[in-house]
Amino acid sequence: MKALCWYGPEDVRVGDVPEPRCVNPRDAVIRVTSTAICGSDLHLYNGYIPTLRAGDVLGHEFMGEVVETGPAVQNLQPGDRVVVPFTIACGGCFHCQRGEWSLCDNSNPNAWMAEALYGYSPSGLFGYSHLFGGYAGGQAEYVRVPFADVGPVKVPDGLHDEQVLFLSDIFPTGWMAAENCDIEPGDVIAVWGCGPVGLFAIKSAFLLGAAAVIALDRFPERLRLARAAGAEGLDYEHADVVEQLKQLTGGRGPDACIDAVGLEAHGTTADARLDQVKHATGLGTDRPNVLRQAIQACRKGGIVSIPGVYGGMLDKIPFGAAFAKGLAFRMGQTHVHRYMRPLLERIQQGQIDARFVISHRLPLVDAPEAYAMFRDKDDACTKVVLMP
Amino acid sequence: MTAAQTSRVEQVTDIVVGGALIALAVREQARGRFALAALGPGIAAQAFFPAVEQRAERSVTIAAPPDEVYRFCRDATHLGRAVPGLLDVRAGQDGDIAWRTRSPLGRAHTWPIVITGEQSPRLLAWRVRDHERPRGRFELRPAPGDRGTELHAVVHYVSRAPAALGATLRTATVDARLRETLRRLKTLIEARELPTTEGQPTGRRWRAAS
Numbered sequence: 001m002k003a004l005c006w007y008g009p010e011d012v013r014v015g016d017v018p019e020p021r022c023v024n025p026r027d028a029v030i031r032v033t034s035t036a037i038c039g040s041d042l043h044l045y046n047g048y049i050p051t052l053r054a055g056d057v058l059g060h061e062f063m064g065e066v067v068e069t070g071p072a073v074q075n076l077q078p079g080d081r082v083v084v085p086f087t088i089a090c091g092g093c094f095h096c097q098r099g100e101w102s103l104c105d106n107s108n109p110n111a112w113m114a115e116a117l118y119g120y121s122p123s124g125l126f127g128y129s130h131l132f133g134g135y136a137g138g139q140a141e142y143v144r145v146p147f148a149d150v151g152p153v154k155v156p157d158g159l160h161d162e163q164v165l166f167l168s169d170i171f172p173t174g175w176m177a178a179e180n181c182d183i184e185p186g187d188v189i190a191v192w193g194c195g196p197v198g199l200f201a202i203k204s205a206f207l208l209g210a211a212a213v214i215a216l217d218r219f220p221e222r223l224r225l226a227r228a229a230g231a232e233g234l235d236y237e238h239a240d241v242v243e244q245l246k247q248l249t250g251g252r253g254p255d256a257c258i259d260a261v262g263l264e265a266h267g268t269t270a271d272a273r274l275d276q277v278k279h280a281t282g283l284g285t286d287r288p289n290v291l292r293q294a295i296q297a298c299r300k301g302g303i304v305s306i307p308g309v310y311g312g313m314l315d316k317i318p319f320g321a322a323f324a325k326g327l328a329f330r331m332g333q334t335h336v337h338r339y340m341r342p343l344l345e346r347i348q349q350g351q352i353d354a355r356f357v358i359s360h361r362l363p364l365v366d367a368p369e370a371y372a373m374f375r376d377k378d379d380a381c382t383k384v385v386l387m388p
Numbered sequence: 389m390t391a392a393q394t395s396r397v398e399q400v401t402d403i404v405v406g407g408a409l410i411a412l413a414v415r416e417q418a419r420g421r422f423a424l425a426a427l428g429p430g431i432a433a434q435a436f437f438p439a440v441e442q443r444a445e446r447s448v449t450i451a452a453p454p455d456e457v458y459r460f461c462r463d464a465t466h467l468g469r470a471v472p473g474l475l476d477v478r479a480g481q482d483g484d485i486a487w488r489t490r491s492p493l494g495r496a497h498t499w500p501i502v503i504t505g506e507q508s509p510r511l512l513a514w515r516v517r518d519h520e521r522p523r524g525r526f527e528l529r530p531a532p533g534d535r536g537t538e539l540h541a542v543v544h545y546v547s548r549a550p551a552a553l554g555a556t557l558r559t560a561t562v563d564a565r566l567r568e569t570l571r572r573l574k575t576l577i578e579a580r581e582l583p584t585t586e587g588q589p590t591g592r593r594w595r596a597a598s
Contacts, residue, residue, distance in 0.1 A: 001589070002597045003589060003591060005590070005591030005594075007591075007594070013591070013594070013596070014596075014597045015591045015594055015595050015596055015597055016595040016596070016597050017589040017590060017591045017595075018589050019589065020587075020588055020589050021587065023584055023586055023587055023588075024581045024582075024583075024584065025580075025581055026579075026580070026581055053590075053592075054591075054592065055590040055591035055592035055593070055594070056590060056591075057589055057590065057591065072580070072581075088583075090575070090578060090579035090583075091579075092451065092578040092579050092580070093451055093574075093578045093579070094449070094451050094535060094536070097451065105574065105575070105578070106574070106575040106578055106579040106583065107579075107583050108583065109582075109583040109584055109585055111571060112564075112567075112568065112571075124583060133583065133585065134585045135585055135588070136585070136588045136589050136590065140589065142589075144588055146583060147579070365597060
């Protein structure tokens with residue numbers, strides 16, 4: 001079958017690989033009908049996430065048709081259309097039972113590796129390095145889905161792939177980022193990064209009752225999409241961000257700040273430049289200047305919500321400011337399973353049309369070019385959907 | 389850590405293995421001869437020093453009541469799936485349980501395991517027949533807040549001085565195996581299977597899409 005494989009930084013290729021099969025009783029095999037490139041795939045593409053191996057199949061946003069199920073999977077039948085959460089969860093551990101699906105104790109076969117780095121292992125993830133399980137991803141014609149009896153959600157008739165594909169990651173991720181802000185009437189939310197997760201966070205914040213959303217980015221087309229979603233756009237390259245956010249909020253500061261950028265933040269400030277130098281010379285792992293800004297800009301007693309991915313040791317975080325202002329931090333991989341069904345209902349009710357983020361639709365064989373285009377934001381690229 | 393007796397067989401094995409490594413090292417063509425030259429005398433020297441008893445201790449919380457965890461652990465075939473490196477588990481003579489392992493050199497070795505203590509659902513103790521070590525114990529306690537069962541495991545084993553590197557490696561190995569065993573037990577009980585990426589697609593051998 002065809003699959004998009006990683007061979008090194010900025011080297012991904014579509015090759016012929018063996019087809020997957022059910023290995024465990026709770027497995028299913030899915031024929032992928034639509035898959036997407038996530039912003040966090042770019043961290044793999046750019047070589048920021050360790051423990052990838054040459055030949056690993058990427059992709060964690062996908063959906064398709066069930067073609068095979070293991071004997072313990074009773075809720076799915078061959079032919080069912082399903083969306084698959086990017087987090088892999090067993091459903092039986094303490095965290096799964098609390099709805100903290102991305103913290104599943106039992107789905108990472110390489111838990112020892114994550115324990116060595118993080119103390120404890122989070123859940124396994126599709127196509128996201130061996131640190132998170134080494135599972136083959138879904139940018140392929142077929143994919144094996146472990147614990148298929150608790151993960152995939154059936155798609156009701158009448159819904160197009162593109163309407164539901166993003167339930168696999170970015171819609172729940174944007175939603176959880178907004179939900180983590182504990183939005184109350186009158187709240188103003190600032191969102192850094194108007195990529196797909198940031199855009200879904202903006203929409204979600206409004207659906208959860210935010211009075212206003214201020215969106216920060218540097219790309220005109222992304223700011224245009226944010227404004228179309230109802231936010232006020234702010235080009236961070238031409239603004240003193242903290243001062244501007246104070247001005248826009250009557251001096252109070254945003255009630256909550258969402259960092260939808262993560263470890264590869266761009267920026268023109270001195271600390272951002274220093275981060276770039278440190279990363280280029282191997283002295284730093286992440287570029288957290290958006291997180292620094294969010295901490296600085298957030299109002300006293302506010303919340304910093306972090307859906308953007310961080311991987312390693314973050315330098316010069318103004319923790320004194322966070323402490324002095326009594327900030328709360330909410331973060332982590334999305335508990336996708338928790339949100340898929342409620343958000344599917346919102347899609348069915350017409351509260352949101354998830355297709356608004358899509359800029360490109362391409363065949364899977366064009367994935368290498370699509371990665372480069374998405375990374376460089378060429379051709380106003382915001383979201384690429386791939387068809388195997 | 390207490391001194392323990394080194395058997396004559398272990399002494400002879402150390403001398404033979406250590407001597408073989410030294411002999412390999414002095415052969416000019418031998419690969420890694422400097423490493424062998426360092427390792428060989430260390431292993432041979434072990435024969436002349438007393439063994440030291442050590443213990444590894446780990447715990448895990450399993451989201452299931454103690455009686456369920458106890459029943460699962462008491463079933464040797466279940467436990468066999470949890471212990472890494474175990475070839476198989478069979479019913480042995482006199483109620484023993486025979487664990488078969490493979491040594492790093494590829495030789496199969498059978499361990500007749502005797503249950504030495506059973507208090508359902510609190511305690512399960514075992515040792516290798518006719519040996520004081522290795523021996524081990526599982527203690528089960530209800531976790532606070534109805535969070536299942538805390539399983540506290542202790543394994544006593546022998547490590548021999550003065551090969552500090554060897555002892556450290558052995559300690560790390562036993563500790564890692566115990567930790568992995570508990571992790572797998574938890575997963576088998578909570579998830580009913582072990583996660584794996586065995587046999588999955590990769591493009592390790594690059595072939596362009598046709």
